Amino acid sequence: MAGDDMHLRAVSHILRLKATVSAFIGDLSIKIKLLLCFITFSTVFVSSVGIISYSKSSNTINRQSLIYSDSILKQVIDRIEKLKYEVMNISIPFVLNPSIQKNDFQTLEYIQFIQRKRAIEAEFSTIMMFKKDIGSIYMCVEPDMIFSPNNFGSRDEMNYKNYLVYRNCIGSVSVPVWTSVHENEFSSDESRNVLTFSRSLYDNDEFQPFGSLIINIPVQVLKETCKINASSTNYNIFIIDKKGNTVFNSLGKKGSENIPRGYLNHVVTVKETESTFRYKADGRNYLVEFIHSKDREWIYIAEVPIDYLMENSTQVKSYIITILLAALIVSFAAAYLISAYFTGPLRKMIKTMHLVEMGDxxxxxxxxxxxxxxxxxxxxxxxxxxxxxxxxxxxxxxxEKRKEELNTLQAQITPHFLYNSLNAIKCMARIQKVSGIEEMTTSLIELLQMSISKRTVYITISEEIALTRKYILLQNFRYGNKFSVIYEYDEDVLKSLTIKMVLQPLLENSLFHGVDASNGNAVIRIRVYRKQETVYMEVEDNGVGMTEEQIHRVLNEDNGRKRRFSGIGIKNVNERIRMHFGERYGLTFRSEPGKYTVAIITLPAVEEMEVRQNV
Incomplete structure (x- = not known):
């Protein structure tokens, strides 16, 4: 019993102590609480980091070794891939040059041939002047012509078709070819060991090769490219193709020597596109990393000696201990400053949040x-x-929506009344066989139907042009065919979509404000064409033109309220296009007072199926 009493008293004492401590901590200010939390956390964290860092320093060095090796290899890859990309871009203008693709060098007059040859070689010289990495450029054209600012002999003109770099690209017409480092086959070239890029020149009509463009990169350029820093002699860089053949060897003097490593077969056959492992060669342990190029044609390999990576491990451990002790001292001081700094702003933010929560x-x-x-x-x-x-x-x-709905409802009253009345006139004209009136009322009815239709938002450009023709028919009745309209459009754009009634307001603007339709000299051109992913619709007249101020007023004033036929003003057309297709599309004007005005509508090149998927 005495033992049980003592146990109960001990538990009761502990509970009272816990309650006292909790009450004490609860009464502390936020600043003191933050200070205690920061000090506790800093002490535990810094001490833990110190112990773990010291005991696991070898692992840290290994990770740094991996990072260092990876950094070296990726920098080399970035540089060489950039060099390949630049060479590829240099070749494109020549391969796709129409004057070269015509392959008419043999039919040119002597002076014309010399001028063409000098122009091509001047371009090559300019490229080599600004791109120092390129050692030489040759354009070989069958049967025996070579264009180059570099040295070459008559033997090269006779035998270039037997050169490896020429055969490689002729056998692959549409795909450029990189030939691994080899001895330069152009005997007079100053660069003797080169990495070669070649691609065939082909006739644009028959797609048959008739020559090749050859660009040589000296092996010394590759070696300089692989030098990342002053310690570049402490690592080796190898490049092999997907069959294991040597593309470049930084150890070799020529750069083309076979790589004396037993792991090459593993690198080629393994499924991973990048990996790291250890390998012993020449009495030294190496950390080896390989990465496949994006096109999977080349494999980049970096060898870094492990003893070089580990030589500073002891010094690193000492630095870690010193830094951690300093960090512990600094963290105590920072804990006090941070706790004091955070208290005021936190209180202010909490107060503001409460006010917002109340609706302020x-x-x-x-x-x-x-x-x-x-x-x-x-x-x-x-x-x-x-x-x-x-x-x-x-x-x-x-x-605004409420006002627009009211305006829409009010605007539909008159078109519906006119529509019904015109149908009656059409029937009467048909009975009395007055074909002109019947044709005119039919066009007007169809225009009114499209104008008042709520269901139709998007129509094809073909349908929009058809509506335009009906509107022009009406105006020709009015003016007695004294003005002409010329349509210019590509058939492939007629299926593209537009919102309805965008051309009619522009035609109306031309007839009533641009040209004098009664004098017989007025001409209006309607053009529709496509450039890439954009459709352009233009309405041009030879009228009085507009100043910049007038253009600004037309695009920004609600001139649709001065209704003539559709009630859709120029500003409304612009706003509707932007609302449906985005701010990058819309309506612009180009004009010269006294000469002409061109209204230009830009739309995205979309067809009905695309609109159905996105609307």
């Missing part, structure tokens, strides 16, 4: 520093402002 969106935190809390408070202020603007914008949009 006019408040701001007022914290303007660039710390994390400062940025957070600025983001919070920005969010409050966005909410306030959104509420205002929603109210404005709701009011």
């Amino acid at each position: 969106f006019q408040v701001k935190t007022g914290i303007g520093n660039r710390s994390e809390i400062g940025l957070l408070s600025q983001s919070f202020d920005h969010m409050i402002e966005e909410i306030r603007n959104l509420i205002y914008k929603l109210g404005v949009e709701h009011e």
Whole structure:
């Protein structure tokens, strides 16, 4: 019993002590709590890091070795792939040059041939002047012509078709070929060991090769490219192709020697596109890393001696201990400063959040520093402002939508009345066999149907042009065929979609404000064409033209309220296009007063199926 009493008293004492400590901590200020938390965390964290860092320093060195090896290899890959990319881009203008693709060198007059040859060689010289990595450029054209600013002999002109680099690219017409480092087959070339890029020249009509473009990169350029820093002699770089053949060997004097490594077969056959392993060669242990190129044609290999990577491990351990002790001291001081710094802004932010929660969106935190809390408070202020603007914008949009709906309902009354009346006139004209009136009312009815239709938003350009023709028919009746309209369009754009009634307002603007349709000299051109992914519709007249001020007024004033036929003003056309297709599309004008005006509509080149998928 005595033992049980003592046990109960001990438990009771512990519980009271726990309650006292909890009450004490709870009564502390936020600043003291943060200070205690930071000190505790810093002590535990720094001590743990020190112990783990010291005991695991070897692992740290290994990881650094991997990072170093990976960094070297990836920098080499970036440089060589960039060099390959630049050479590829240099070749494209020549291979696709129409004057070269014509392959008419043998039929040219002597002077013309010399001029063409000098022009091509001048371009090669300019490229080599600005791109120092290129050692030589040759353009070989069958049967026996060579264009190059570099040295070559008559033997080269006679025998180049037997050269390896020429045979490689002729056998692969559409794909450029990289030939691994080899002895330069052009005997007079100063660069004796080169990496060669070659691609065939082909006739554009028959797609038959008639020569090749050969670009040589000296092996010394590759060796310089592989030098990442002053310690570049402490690692080796190898490049092999997917069959294991040597492309480049940094150890060799020529750069083309076979690589004396037993792991090459493993690198070629393994499924991984990049990996790291250890290998012993020449009495030294190496950390080996390989990475496949993006096109999987080449494999880049880096060898870094492990003893070089580990030589500073002892010094690193000493640095770790010193830095951790200093960090522990600094962390105590930083804990005090940070706790004091954070208290004020936190309280201010909490107060602001409570006000926003109560519905006050006019408040701001007022914290303007660039710390994390400062940025957070600025983001919070920005969010409050966005909410306030959104509420205002929603109210404005709701009011505008309500007004627009009322205007739409009111605007449909007259077209429906006219539509019914015109049908009656059409029937009467047909009975009395007045074909002109019947044709005119039919066109007007169809235009009114499209104008008042709610269901049709998108129509094809073909349908839009058809509506345009009906509108022109009406105006020709009015003006007695004294103006002419010329249509110019590509058949392949007729299936592209547009929103309805975009050309009619532009034609109306030309007839009523641009040209004098009664004098018989007025000409209006309607062009529709496509450039890449954009469709252009143009309405050009030879009328009075417009000044920049008039163009600005037409695009920005709601001139649709001065209704003539469709009630759709120029501004409305521009806004509807942007609303349906985005801000990059719309309506622009080009004009010269007294001469002409061109209205230009830009639309995305989309067809009906694409619109159905996205609307």
